[in-house]
Amino acid sequence: MRENKQNKPEDDFYTLTGYQQREQPELTPAMEDYLEMICRLAEESPVVRRREIAGHLHVSPASASKMTQQLKEDGYINAERYGYVSLTDKGRLVGQYLLFRHQVLHRFLCALNGSSNELEQAEKLEHFLNPITVENLWQLTKRMEAGDPLDKTPAEY
Numbered sequence: 001m002r003e004n005k006q007n008k009p010e011d012d013f014y015t016l017t018g019y020q021q022r023e024q025p026e027l028t029p030a031m032e033d034y035l036e037m038i039c040r041l042a043e044e045s046p047v048v049r050r051r052e053i054a055g056h057l058h059v060s061p062a063s064a065s066k067m068t069q070q071l072k073e074d075g076y077i078n079a080e081r082y083g084y085v086s087l088t089d090k091g092r093l094v095g096q097y098l099l100f101r102h103q104v105l106h107r108f109l110c111a112l113n114g115s116s117n118e119l120e121q122a123e124k125l126e127h128f129l130n131p132i133t134v135e136n137l138w139q140l141t142k143r144m145e146a147g148d149p150l151d152k153t154p155a156e157y
Contacts, residue, residue: 026074027074027094029127030067031067031070031071031074032098032126032127033057033123034053034057034064034067034068034071035071035076035077035091035094035095035098036095036098036099036102037053037056037057038053038068038071038077038085038087038091038095039087039091039092039095039096039098039099040056040099041053041056042086042087042092042095047084048084048085048086049083049084049085050064050065050068050079050083050085051064051083053068053085068085071091075088075090075091076088076090076091076094076095077091097131098126100134101126101129101134102122102123102126104134104137104138104141105122105125105126105129105134105137106118106119106122107141107145108137108138108140108141108144109121109122109125111141111144111145112144
């Protein structure tokens, strides 16, 4: 059995909560959702307001205020008193990755399922993928979209 950095067996089974507790990421899935949305809105307009974030995520303005305060404390955003939000360099870098991860997963699921909209599935799954998996899904998705037969290994080309 392989051991990870924390000397815990990697092949042991845990509940979803157990895996989440082992990882202890800096950003929770909810924080990722907010940061991803802020980054998405910032691409469309230089001014992002808390009420826009709340509206797009279908949460209350109070929830958006609370989460933006947390993201501000953690150095991902600047948040002004009257509801204006902007990304810090750290927030922009992480937010762009979160957008990329979302787009990769959404495109992969659409290609896999032969559909044009897999938003709900992508939103549910994206928080559980590590960067290596995202990169591999991106490479696989490009092959799928190009109609590349997936039963060949790279050496067979």
